Amino acid sequence: MKILLVDDEVxxxxxxxxxxxxxxxxxxxxxxxxxALGMARQCEYDIAVLDMKMPKLNGLELRRQLSVICPPMKxxxxxxxxxxxxxxxxxxxxxxxxxxxxxxxxxxSKIEEATR
Amino acid sequence: xxxxDVMSILNKVKPQFWDTDTSTGPKSLFNYxxxxxxxxxxxxxxxxVPLLIMTFIDYNVTRNSIESDSLxxxxxxxxxxxxxxxxxxNERDNAxxxxxxxxxxxxxxxxxxxxxxxxxxxxSFGGFVDIGLIDGQGQQVAYIGPYELxxxxxxxxxxxxxxxxxxxxxxxxxxxxRGEPHLIIAQRVTDKKTGMNYVLRATLDTGQFNTILSSLxxxxxxxxxxxxxxxxxxxxxxxxxxxxxxVDLPIPGYxxxxxxxxxxxxxxxxxxxGYAYIHDSPFIVLVIKKNRVLMKPWETIRIELFWMLAISxxxxxxxxxxxxxxxVDKIYIADQIRARTLHQMEHTNRMASIGRLxxxxxxxxxxxxxxxxxxAGLINDLFYYKKEYAHDRRLQANINSIIASVExxxxxxxxxxxxxxHIDVREESIRFKNLAEEVIGFLQxxxxxxSIVIKMxxxxxxxKFVSDRGKxxxxxxxxxxNAFQAMNDGGKLSISAHKKTDKxxxxxxxxxxxxxxxxxxxxxxxxxxxxxxxxxxxxxGLSITYGLIQELGGTMTVDSQVGKGTTFTITMPLNATPRxxxxxxxxxx
Numbered sequence: 001m002k003i004l005l006v007d008d009e010v011x012x013x014x015x016x017x018x019x020x021x022x023x024x025x026x027x028x029x030x031x032x033x034x035x036a037l038g039m040a041r042q043c044e045y046d047i048a049v050l051d052m053k054m055p056k057l058n059g060l061e062l063r064r065q066l067s068v069i070c071p072p073m074k075x076x077x078x079x080x081x082x083x084x085x086x087x088x089x090x091x092x093x094x095x096x097x098x099x100x101x102x103x104x105x106x107x108x109s110k111i112e113e114a115t116r
Numbered sequence: 117x118x119x120x121d122v123m124s125i126l127n128k129v130k131p132q133f134w135d136t137d138t139s140t141g142p143k144s145l146f147n148y149x150x151x152x153x154x155x156x157x158x159x160x161x162x163x164x165v166p167l168l169i170m171t172f173i174d175y176n177v178t179r180n181s182i183e184s185d186s187l188x189x190x191x192x193x194x195x196x197x198x199x200x201x202x203x204x205x206n207e208r209d210n211a212x213x214x215x216x217x218x219x220x221x222x223x224x225x226x227x228x229x230x231x232x233x234x235x236x237x238x239x240s241f242g243g244f245v246d247i248g249l250i251d252g253q254g255q256q257v258a259y260i261g262p263y264e265l266x267x268x269x270x271x272x273x274x275x276x277x278x279x280x281x282x283x284x285x286x287x288x289x290x291x292x293x294r295g296e297p298h299l300i301i302a303q304r305v306t307d308k309k310t311g312m313n314y315v316l317r318a319t320l321d322t323g324q325f326n327t328i329l330s331s332l333x334x335x336x337x338x339x340x341x342x343x344x345x346x347x348x349x350x351x352x353x354x355x356x357x358x359x360x361x362x363v364d365l366p367i368p369g370y371x372x373x374x375x376x377x378x379x380x381x382x383x384x385x386x387x388x389x390g391y392a393y394i395h396d397s398p399f400i401v402l403v404i405k406k407n408r409v410l411m412k413p414w415e416t417i418r419i420e421l422f423w424m425l426a427i428s429x430x431x432x433x434x435x436x437x438x439x440x441x442x443x444v445d446k447i448y449i450a451d452q453i454r455a456r457t458l459h460q461m462e463h464t465n466r467m468a469s470i471g472r473l474x475x476x477x478x479x480x481x482x483x484x485x486x487x488x489x490x491x492a493g494l495i496n497d498l499f500y501y502k503k504e505y506a507h508d509r510r511l512q513a514n515i516n517s518i519i520a521s522v523e524x525x526x527x528x529x530x531x532x533x534x535x536x537x538h539i540d541v542r543e544e545s546i547r548f549k550n551l552a553e554e555v556i557g558f559l560q561x562x563x564x565x566x567s568i569v570i571k572m573x574x575x576x577x578x579x580k581f582v583s584d585r586g587k588x589x590x591x592x593x594x595x596x597x598n599a600f601q602a603m604n605d606g607g608k609l610s611i612s613a614h615k616k617t618d619k620x621x622x623x624x625x626x627x628x629x630x631x632x633x634x635x636x637x638x639x640x641x642x643x644x645x646x647x648x649x650x651x652x653x654x655x656x657g658l659s660i661t662y663g664l665i666q667e668l669g670g671t672m673t674v675d676s677q678v679g680k681g682t683t684f685t686i687t688m689p690l691n692a693t694p695r696x697x698x699x700x701x702x703x704x705x
Contacts (some may be wrong), residue, residue, distance in 0.1 A: 015490035022497045022650060041600070076469050080482035081533070099533065100486035101526045 001115060002044055005029040006036045006062065007051040007078065019104050021026075025111070033057025036066070043070035046115055049107070051092055052079040063093055074114040080104065131441050133448035135414040135639075141687040148448050155440040163432050171425050173473060178417055186410040187376045194390030194403040196373040197340055198294060200328050201401060202394045205286055205301070208241060209396075212303040212316055213284070221314050224249050230260045236588040239316075245298060245319040249305070250276065252313045261319070263294060270315075279304050279315045286397040289322055289350040289360065297322045297359060299350075328353050338405035343367065344398040356381075356404065365389065367400065378407070399582045452642060460663045478529040481495060485525050492518045531557060545582055548613050548623070549574045556611075559600065566605040573612035581621060581690045587664045595684050596623040602629025602682060616687065623686045640674065 003025060007013040017029040029044070030036050031088055033054060040048070048066055063075050065094045075094040091098040095114035097105065105110040133148035215224065215233060223229050230247060237244045246261020254271025270276040278300040279285040287300040305314040329340045329351055342350040347367040357363045359422050365381050371457050374392040381387055386407040393400050496515045499505045505512070531554070549572075556563075556570055563570055592611075599609050608628050616622045632640060641662040665672045669689050676682040 009487060012483075012487045012490050015494045019490065019494050019497050022501045059423070078486075080486065081479045099530055100482045101489035101522055102486070103523070104490075104497075 001025065001047050001111075003027040003111065004036060004045040004048040006033065006048065006054070006059075007031065008054045009051075016104070016107075020108070023104075023108065033062040033065075036062060037069065040066055040069050040073070043073070045070070045073060047074040047076065047111055049076045049078060049111075050094075052077050052086060053081060057060070060089060060093060073111060074105070076110055076114060131445045131448075133444055144169055146459060148444050151447070152440055152444040155444065156436055159436040159440065160433065163436065164429060167425070167428060167432070171421065175421060178421075179414060182411065182414045182417075186405070190388050190390040190403055190405055191374055193334070193340070194376070194392050194401055197332060197403060198374060198401045199397065201325065201342065202397075204243075204324065204328065205399075206631065207278060208243065208318070208320060209286065209301055209303075211237060211241060211282060212301060212318060216303045216305045216316050220250070221305050221312075222309075223317060224305065224314075225258045227258055229532070230258050231362035232262045239242065243320045243324045245317045245321050246449045247316070250315040250317060252280070257314075265293075275302060275317075276315060280313055288344040288348070288398045291360065297350075303702070315607060323434075324350060332403070334403070335405060336409045338403070338409065340401065340403045342399045342401055344545055345393075345400065350399060363402070365404070366404075367391075386499075402569075456659050456663050460660050463660050467586075469575070474532040478532040481525070482529050485522055486531065489519065489522045489526070492522065514658055543582055543644050544585055545580045546585055547580050548578055549576075551585065552589055552592065552611050552613075555589060555596060558593065559596055562600065563609075566600075566603075566607075568600065568603060568606065569608045571608065571610040575614065578613055578615065578621070579690060581688065583668055585689065587668055590632055591661050591664050591668075592623075592625070598657060599625055599627035599629060599682070602631075603627050604629070619690050621688050621690060623688065624683055625686075626681065626683040628681040631680055631682055632674065632676040632696070638672060641672075 003018075003020065005013045005017050005020075006029070008031050013029040017027040020027040020063055025045055028039060030039060033056060036048070036050075039045075048063070050059040050062055054062070057065075059077055063077075063114060066073055066075075069095075076096045076098065077090040077094045078098050079090060080100045087097060096110040099106065131151070131152075156695065159661075164355070166255070168633060176601055179523060213451070219229070219233075224233075230249070234244060234247045237247070248256050248259035248261070250267060250270055254269045254273070254276055256268045256270065256406050259266040259268075275285050275287045283304045285302045287302075289297050289299045290691055291297060298321050300317055302317040303317050305316050306312070307314065325342065329342065332340050334340060337355065339354055339356075341353045341356070341363075343363050345367070347363050347365075349359055349363050352359050353363070356365060365379055365387065368375070368377055368389070368391055370393055371376065371391075372393075374390060376390045379387050379389050388405045388407055388410055390403040391400055410572055496512070496519065499512055499515070552572060552574060553584060556572075562568075595610065596611075603609065610626045610628070611624070613623045640658050642659060653696055662672055665686055665688075671687050673685050674682065675685065
């Protein structure tokens with residue numbers, strides 16, 4: 001199982017990837033949507049964890065483009081925001097929607113749920 | 117009736133606006149009593165002044181017309197009487213004149229002739245008592261009559277001299293030798309042969325005079341009589357003096373025509389006096405009427421007028437006060453509703469702003485918090501997976517404490533976010549237990565500091581209900597906040613809920629605080645009513661809460677005892693069809 005983490009906060013996303021790796025989950029990370037699209041070209045990721053709010057390409061848009069490249073890919077949204085529209089859109093278009101800060105255990109269980 | 121009863125009746129009829137506190141809000145807007153007084157005063161002036169002026173004019177016109185009418189009638193009576201008396205005297209004067217010219221001295225001095233003359237005059241004219249001829253020296257040379265007057269000398273008498281001088285004379289009434297009231301008419305006769313002057317004199321009794329005067333139809337206590345120019349009564353009077361004594365009224369000066377005067381007699385009685393001087397005689401006809409009697413019809417009209425005025429004024433005032441009270445009450449109620457709506461809108465907007473601000477802050481904090489969380493988690497993981505520091509329990513404990521703190525921060529920001537989110541949401545299915553816990557969550561710390569015990573009595577099977585979560589949150593937040601302010605440290609707050617009927621839920625927020633005095637209870641939901649003004653209360657909290665509950669289709673009642681505590685009870689429909697809320701809420705999303 002391979003995971004792609006996308007968040008504009010490098011510190012956050014890198015630490016998260018490392019923690020997942022420590023738990024034996026293969027995770028790549030990047031800090032922008034464009035880079036993520038490039039990385040996903042081979043369609044090697046089973047699941048993508050995306051930040052809802054990112055400069056230029058936001059989470060929802062990125063999810064749509066990734067789906068085009070790789071239709072079977074699953075998604076989990078992360079957000080620091082709690083607005084209704086955000087929540088509703090996020091929950092509708094992804095397997096899960098988590099509000100930061102998250103517990104790594106919660107994330108792993110959501111990932112397992114999504115890929116099961 | 118006891119004074120307490122009066123007060124309670126007054127309280128019942130007292131309009132709603134009466135007790136409005138004018139110390140809050142814009143003064144001109146809230147001084148309903150002044151508006152009320154002004155309205156009554158203006159309406160009363162506008163309505164009553166024309167009425168009073170009209171009544172005053174009518175009063176004077178009626179009075180003048182009655183007065184002038186009575187003057188006119190008096191004048192007419194006087195004039196008629198004068199004419200009658202003048203013609204009475206004239207007739208007899210002319211009769212003598214005729215005798216003098218027709219018969220001459222010789223024939224007149226014959227007693228036989230004189231007797232037949234007196235007889236025919238008595239028969240045809242009436243009023244003649246005797247007749248006599250007096251020579252130039254005053255000696256009566258012929259006399260026919262009931263008295264022995266032949267040979268009497270009249271040379272010293274005034275009437276004798278005046279007759280010789282003027283040719284004709286009418287005397288005033290006097291008693292004379294006979295003790296009977298009578299008057300004399302006399303004519304000068306010149307003997308054509310000798311050129312000597314004689315006087316033909318006749319005596320008239322006053323009986324016919326009296327008959328003329330007493331036949332006049334005069335109102336009560338009115339009378340007519342004749343006086344001479346000195347004011348000596350010539351005919352009898354009932355009220356104004358004895359015969360041949362001076363009349364008790366001032367005699368007006370000479371006037372050619374009949375005139376009428378208002379006089380004040382003794383005892384300050386007012387009279388209307390018509391008087392007329394009779395030409396070529398010493399007589400004045402007086403017709404006297406008492407003003408009080410004359411004005412009797414006026415009295416009746418005046419009383420009627422007064423009652424009409426009094427009843428009209430009373431009626432107008434009652435209507436004015438009623439209308440003014442009704443209108444000002446309506447304005448008051450409209451103002452109250454407007455103020456409540458306005459402040460609710462303002463409050464909603466403010467809450468939305470606070471929500472947006474909270475959401476913004478929460479979001480901004482969440483991002484660095486997430487980094488701290490991940491970094492600390494990573495360190496913890498490293499300890500755990502690499503085993504290098506696994507033995508260092510203190511380091512691990514510190515890390516765990518950091519992670520725990522971050523989690524706490526996360527909870528706070530999530531709560532803030534959820535609060536902000538609910539401000540936007542309109543309708544959703546609500547579990548009251550969750551909502552109550554959320555609300556208490558905001559005040560948990562304060563409750564702990566003040567050792568306030570919060571008891572929740574919410575049954576697990578309480579059905580969910582559809583409502584606006586944000587508004588419900590505000591309602592309960594306001595009520596719990598109020599309860600906190602009313603309680604001392606160590607108080608007890610209880611929130612309970614139960615299903616009342618199939619369609620309604622009942623919630624209660626109960627505290628054991630200071631309570632609400634009976635007098636304030638009616639007004640606690642009014643905008644700007646506050647007992648904490650000095651400490652910065654706006655008096656809007658409960659008013660807004662009340663408005664929100666109404667918007668959600670619910671009702672709120674209050675039950676309170678001073679010193680024991682207060683219970684706010686809210687009844688909410690299970691499936692609300694909320695009233696249309698303000699549109700500008702839509703812009704807050």
